[in-house]
Amino acid sequence: MTDASVPQNVAPPPAEVADVELYHAHSWITKYVFSQDAKVIAIQYAGTAITVGILALVLSWVIRLQLAFPGAIPFIDASVYYQSVTMHGMIMVVYMLTAIFLGGFGNYLIPLMVGARDMVFPYVNMLSFWVYLIATLVLVSSYFFPGGPTGAGWTLYPPQSILTGTPGHEYGIILMLVSLILFIVGFTMGGLNYVVTVLQARTRGMTLMRMPLTVWGIFAAAVMALLAFPGLFVACLMLLLDRTLGTSFFMPSLVELGERKDYVGGSPILFQHLFWFFGHPEVYIVALPAFGVVSDLISVHARKNIFGYRMMVWAIIAIGVLGMVVWGHHMYISGMDPWFGFFFAVTTLAIAVPTALKVYNWVLTLWHADIHFTTPMLFALGFLVTFVNGGITGLYLGNVIVDVPLSATLFVVAHFHMVMGIAPVLVIFGAIYHWYPKITGRMMDERLGKIHFWITFLGAYAIFFPMHYLGVLGMPRRFYEMGETAFVPASAATLNIVITVIALAVGFAQSIFFYNLFKSLKHGAPAGGNPWRAASLEWQTPETPPGHGNWGKQLPVVYRWPYAYSVPGAPEDYLPQNAPPVRGERSP
Amino acid sequence: MSIAIAMVLVVAGSILFHVLSPWRATPIASNWGFIDDTMGLTFLVTGAGFVAVILFMAYCLYRFRHVPGRRAAYEPENQKLEAWLGIVTTIAVIILLAPGLFVWGQFITVPKDAMVIEAVGVQWNWSFRLPGADAQLGSSDVRYIDSTNSMGLSPADPKGQDDLLITSGDLHLPLGKPVKVLLRSVDVLHDFYVPEIRAKMDLVPGIVTYFWFTPTKIGEYEILCAAYCGTGHPQMRGKMVIESEADFETWRTAQQTFEQSRKSDAGRDKRASAQ
Numbered sequence: 001m002t003d004a005s006v007p008q009n010v011a012p013p014p015a016e017v018a019d020v021e022l023y024h025a026h027s028w029i030t031k032y033v034f035s036q037d038a039k040v041i042a043i044q045y046a047g048t049a050i051t052v053g054i055l056a057l058v059l060s061w062v063i064r065l066q067l068a069f070p071g072a073i074p075f076i077d078a079s080v081y082y083q084s085v086t087m088h089g090m091i092m093v094v095y096m097l098t099a100i101f102l103g104g105f106g107n108y109l110i111p112l113m114v115g116a117r118d119m120v121f122p123y124v125n126m127l128s129f130w131v132y133l134i135a136t137l138v139l140v141s142s143y144f145f146p147g148g149p150t151g152a153g154w155t156l157y158p159p160q161s162i163l164t165g166t167p168g169h170e171y172g173i174i175l176m177l178v179s180l181i182l183f184i185v186g187f188t189m190g191g192l193n194y195v196v197t198v199l200q201a202r203t204r205g206m207t208l209m210r211m212p213l214t215v216w217g218i219f220a221a222a223v224m225a226l227l228a229f230p231g232l233f234v235a236c237l238m239l240l241l242d243r244t245l246g247t248s249f250f251m252p253s254l255v256e257l258g259e260r261k262d263y264v265g266g267s268p269i270l271f272q273h274l275f276w277f278f279g280h281p282e283v284y285i286v287a288l289p290a291f292g293v294v295s296d297l298i299s300v301h302a303r304k305n306i307f308g309y310r311m312m313v314w315a316i317i318a319i320g321v322l323g324m325v326v327w328g329h330h331m332y333i334s335g336m337d338p339w340f341g342f343f344f345a346v347t348t349l350a351i352a353v354p355t356a357l358k359v360y361n362w363v364l365t366l367w368h369a370d371i372h373f374t375t376p377m378l379f380a381l382g383f384l385v386t387f388v389n390g391g392i393t394g395l396y397l398g399n400v401i402v403d404v405p406l407s408a409t410l411f412v413v414a415h416f417h418m419v420m421g422i423a424p425v426l427v428i429f430g431a432i433y434h435w436y437p438k439i440t441g442r443m444m445d446e447r448l449g450k451i452h453f454w455i456t457f458l459g460a461y462a463i464f465f466p467m468h469y470l471g472v473l474g475m476p477r478r479f480y481e482m483g484e485t486a487f488v489p490a491s492a493a494t495l496n497i498v499i500t501v502i503a504l505a506v507g508f509a510q511s512i513f514f515y516n517l518f519k520s521l522k523h524g525a526p527a528g529g530n531p532w533r534a535a536s537l538e539w540q541t542p543e544t545p546p547g548h549g550n551w552g553k554q555l556p557v558v559y560r561w562p563y564a565y566s567v568p569g570a571p572e573d574y575l576p577q578n579a580p581p582v583r584g585e586r587s588p
Numbered sequence: 589m590s591i592a593i594a595m596v597l598v599v600a601g602s603i604l605f606h607v608l609s610p611w612r613a614t615p616i617a618s619n620w621g622f623i624d625d626t627m628g629l630t631f632l633v634t635g636a637g638f639v640a641v642i643l644f645m646a647y648c649l650y651r652f653r654h655v656p657g658r659r660a661a662y663e664p665e666n667q668k669l670e671a672w673l674g675i676v677t678t679i680a681v682i683i684l685l686a687p688g689l690f691v692w693g694q695f696i697t698v699p700k701d702a703m704v705i706e707a708v709g710v711q712w713n714w715s716f717r718l719p720g721a722d723a724q725l726g727s728s729d730v731r732y733i734d735s736t737n738s739m740g741l742s743p744a745d746p747k748g749q750d751d752l753l754i755t756s757g758d759l760h761l762p763l764g765k766p767v768k769v770l771l772r773s774v775d776v777l778h779d780f781y782v783p784e785i786r787a788k789m790d791l792v793p794g795i796v797t798y799f800w801f802t803p804t805k806i807g808e809y810e811i812l813c814a815a816y817c818g819t820g821h822p823q824m825r826g827k828m829v830i831e832s833e834a835d836f837e838t839w840r841t842a843q844q845t846f847e848q849s850r851k852s853d854a855g856r857d858k859r860a861s862a863q
Contacts (some may be wrong), residue, residue, distance in 0.1 A: 078819040107668075155814045159793060160776035165711050165818030252794025255733045255740075255774045257711060268777060268792055286760065302652075304660035308670050335771070335790045335797035338696040342689055349685045356677045357670065363641060364669075366648035368661035373591060374651070381591055381649070385598060388641055392634035395681075399688035401695055402627050405613070405620075405786040408779060408814035458594070465602060469611040474783030478816040483823070486781055486810055487614045495611070566660035573659060588664060 022118055022549055034130075036122035037548050038107040041129050041441070044104030048129075052136050053096035057507055059088040068493075068500035070481040079167035082151030085478065086168075087139075089154030090176070090214040093282060094183060096322025097424055101289040102187070102225065103132060105431060106194050106218045109438070113215050115578075117549045131186030139179035145171035152176075153478060155279070158250040158271050162243040166255065172346045174320045177240040184229045184236075191229075200384035202507035203537075203560030209313065209588070210577070212536045212562040213306060216313055217292020221285045221319040227324065228281035232302040232459070235274035242266070246474045251388055264491055265310025269310045272334055276327035283420050284323040288316055290427040291358060294380045296562075297430050301377035302369035303573050305563035308361040309588070315354035322351045332403045341400040348398030352391070359388055370566065370573070374532075375449030382457035383423050389461075390419025393468065408478075411471025414464045422460040429456070429513065436517075437531045440522030441544050452509065459506035463499050470495065535574045536562035592649040599642050606635070617805035617830065618785035619766075622691040630684055637680065695787070698800045706740050707759070709761040709771075709778030709791040712810055712820030715739060716759045720750025720845055730774050730793075740774060752843040757826040759780050759811070761803050762836040771797045781814035782828055790815050803830040 025031035037040060062084040066076045076084075086527035107125065111118050119125045142149035150168035154162030161173055162168050168176075198211070200218045211219075238249040242263070250271040251263035299306040306312060326337070328344035362384060371377070393415040396402045406412065429452070436444050470492055475482065482488055530539040542552040556578040564587045575582065596781040616624060652658075666693060706725055719725050726741055726748015733740040738755065743749045760768055771780055773791035780799075781788040784807075789799040811826035831839070844852075 082816075082819065151819070157777055157816075160817055163776060163818070165776070165820065167819060252729050254793045255710075255730050257775075260730070260733070265794075267794065269795075273713075302660065303654075305662060305664055307663070308665040310665060311670050333789050335792040337796060338692075340721045341692050341696070345685065345689060345692070349681050352681050353674060353677050357674055359641060360673045361670075363645045363648065366645060366652060368663070369648070369652045370658045370660040371649060372652050373589065373649075378591055381595075381645070384645060385595060385642060388638055389602075392638055395634055396627065396630050399626070399630065399684055401623055401628055401688050401692040404695070404788060405623055405783070407629075408781070420651055426680075454594075461598060466605065466609075466611075469605075472613050473611040474614055474814055476781065476814050479822040480819070481822055485812075486808075489610065491610050525722070563664075566662050570660055 010488040022120060024548065034126060036118070036126045038111050038119045038122070038125060039439075039546065040123055041105035042104050044129050045132065046100050046105075048133055048564060049096045049100040049104060052091050052140070053100075055140070056088045056091035056096060057510070059091075059541045061082040061504060061507060063088060064500040064503045066480065068497040071168070078150070078479070079151055081242060081480045082153070082478075083149050083167050083172070086151050086154055086176075087149050087582065088210060091139070092421065093154065093286070094180070095139065097286045097420075098187070098225070098282070099132060101286060101424070102218060102222060103129065103190055103193065104189070104223065105214070105289060105293065109214055109538060110194055110197055110218060110436075111201070112203045112537055112546060112550055113212050113543065114198060114201065115206050115537050115551070116152070116197055116201035117551060117555070120197045120201050121193050121586035123187075125193050127187045128190035129433075131182055131189065135179045135186060138175055138182060142168065142172045142175040145175065148172055151240060155272075155275060156239065157275075158239055158242065158268055159252070159254060159256075159263075162239065162251075163256050163427040172254060173243060174240065177236045177243070179409045180236045181233060181240075184233045187225060187229060191222045191226045194218060195226065203555045203558060206537075206577075209310070210558060210561045212292070213295035213309070213312055213316070214292040216316050217290070217295075218287040218318045220286040224281045224288070224320050224323060225285045228278045228285070231274045231312045232278035235271055235278070237272065238274075269331070269334055269336055271325070272331050273336075276330045277546045280327040280330060281323050283321070283416075284319060286420055288320065290383070290424040291316065293427050294383050295362065295365075296536065297376050297380040297427075297434055297565050298365050299565065300434075300532050300536075301374050301380070302366055303565045304365055304369040305561075305565055306361065307367070308357075309561065309563060311357060314363055315358050318354040319351060322347055322354070326398075327350060328401070329398050329400070332400050333407050345400040349395065350397075352395060355391060359391070365461050373435075375444070375446055376430040376434035376532075378453045378457075379433065382453065383426040383430065384459075386426060386461065388420050390415055390417075390423055393417060405474070406471055408476055409471035410466050410475050410477050413477045414467035414471060415456045418464045419465075422464060426457065426460075429453075432517070434532065435538075436520070436524075437527030437544075438538060438541075439545055440521055440524070441527055442520050442526055443531060444520045444522060445516050448512055452512045452516065455509040455512070456506060459502050459509070462502050463506065466495055467499060530576075533572070533574050535564050535576050537577050540576050540578050545563075560585070589653055592646045595642050595646040595649070599639055599646075602721060603635075603639070606631075614783045615805070616784060616786060617782075617803060617807060617809060618787065619804055620695075620786040622687075622694070626684075626687050626691055629687065632681055633684055658729075672710040695799070698768050698798070699766045702768040702800055703762075704768045704770060705759075705761075706770040706772060707780050707791070709773045709775075709780075709817075709824070710738075710811065711775050711818055712813070712824035714757045714759075714824065714826035716826075717741075718752040718754070718840065718843070720752055722747060722750060725770070726751055728844070730771065731797065738848055743850070749845065749847040751846045752840065753846055753849055754843060757811075758829060759826060760829045760831060760836055760839045761802055761812045762833045763806055763830055765833075766800060766802045768798055768800045771799075777815040777818050778813045778817050778824065781812045781813035782809050783812075784809050788814055797831040806830050806832065 150172035241247040247267035251266040361517035726745040771791040778791040811823040
């Protein structure tokens, strides 16, 4: 930090980009349906993502019921089971988590947090949502085609995914691939918007190192996604050609159920490389926005600056860069050249260092803090527990030789649900409880919020923590039924029943959240503009909910970082980013 | 406040579960005890990290909870502390990684004297091939597959004529001798998985993959498929029998060679067409 006697920050730098007039909606349709307002698009994105996420939640019950009571439920046969597994995974990872973090929170928060009037390309932003919606409809429509949706597993590995031994090989796989291609087209339009808005549309005084970590997380995730999704795009396109035109990108010569196929010379492992070149960055595309959001939730509700802000930013960047070169750890036993194992094990475990530093800084933010146990704070703390737990099991699976016995077992399922299922979902809930007052002008019910937190947090931990041990035992994943297997004791079936019962309860408990969400729209306590007394810019809008253009006549001017909490000498325990400097202030 | 207590209980519950859990790794039956050791080390290091971080957090939540009049400290960063934490974490990661890479080096280095056998996957069962008197396996290709040659051995390759074909799904192996398992699939991805030997590897159509191990315990072990291969995936089972060298030889001499199987199949076909 620089010398205290020099009052920095007093004169904000001049505006680099002139304020421009936005397109103003003239009708209900252009305001709420084909809207170009990022805040409306955000709600559309989040609403679609949550709706399709509920479908994926119901599918998880199908999976759990079959695992606990194999064969007891007549309509769950092997095909339905594998279709449920596939659709649950793909929807949750891509259509729910990616869409809600980037399309939902990204759209709502980026312009408000950096002091912009809207995204820089509002029309393209609108298109992004509509293409995403079509992609989602195409995917869900596969339930209405002969053969149903694909049951290839969310990884869609060829040759199996396009051959007849797999459910949904008629239309389901084609619709899945077309839907993914559409999703990526839609995402690219949105992603470019998020990146350019962060780089070009920040208000005066909002330097990069004064951005809230939420924006940093979403920005880094958008950059990663723009680099990673093309891998999936070409993989889907090539697999689609293999399926429809009989090309052989991924298909070697093979004999399927006694019949010689015409494919020749393709490489199944090439698909895996392309898929995971997308698939691993995808984990961070979900995790980095969650990291950012949780940093802000902890800071606001602990009334303390985030500890080590600069380290937090560099850690996000380091994770983003390293995250692009670790994909091979999904393929240790794929039959690729085993020498790759050394490289990917080193990069994968190296990523643990910046990630651990982030965890330390979150926890150290609580040191000498003034902690308010609000609902958003509880969810943020729940994230820390599940993320640390799920993160350390990544050290098992990343360390190539330890992965060998554990890969393809329930240990992997438990690991990734803990770290990129439960942890980010807890952040999403925390973020909704936190920003709901800004979006609607009303508070959500704290009592219901806390009940929702306790059931979800403790329940989810009880579902996935014991599941690791079934994986250590050796129980494989993606088994429709275990059947008689010598090494699996009867107690494993009992544990599966317990897990299923908890999973059903936690699933149904989400209705508390939805009840709260809709009830508070009308009956929530009026929130005012800044109920959490937060310092970042989105809480300083002249209107709540913010109007079109966000800032009224004048764009805000930023004088400090967004973590000016409990600054010595300041009259209150927070200084808004746009409040004029206090004499002798040393905020970055 | 209750969240601090909950965190202490989560830590205590997790440790208790770990100690009391009846679900543990199967008794090992191969030379890969080092894998178990590396995993045990990982349990210790990461478990200590988990307990330390969560308990410290629980303490902070209790100690610095909001009470009227409290005001947080203002400390944007502490580079010395952050550097130290970075160094300690890096050392912990190296402690985990170094033995892991060392054992991986062994895993990918096949002993020269290893017996070479082949496992073939097809939706949804296992078959195996052992070298005959010439101690070599003949070449193969999916284009040779027909009703009398389910594993696709080259009919013209002299090395393959004496290969022993096991289509029953029962693989016998002698105790204490390193085995290199060549893996071949004729249709989709499969994965040769026996929990008790720890090692596993994918079968990839179009290429031949491999892994090796030394059986160390007499017994019967179930072979599963660990790469999802369609609706019959869970039913794709085989049996691996580890037995003494003498028992293994008895079993081996009873197996049919490729040449014999072609002849008997051809004879059956001839009889069938004569009727």
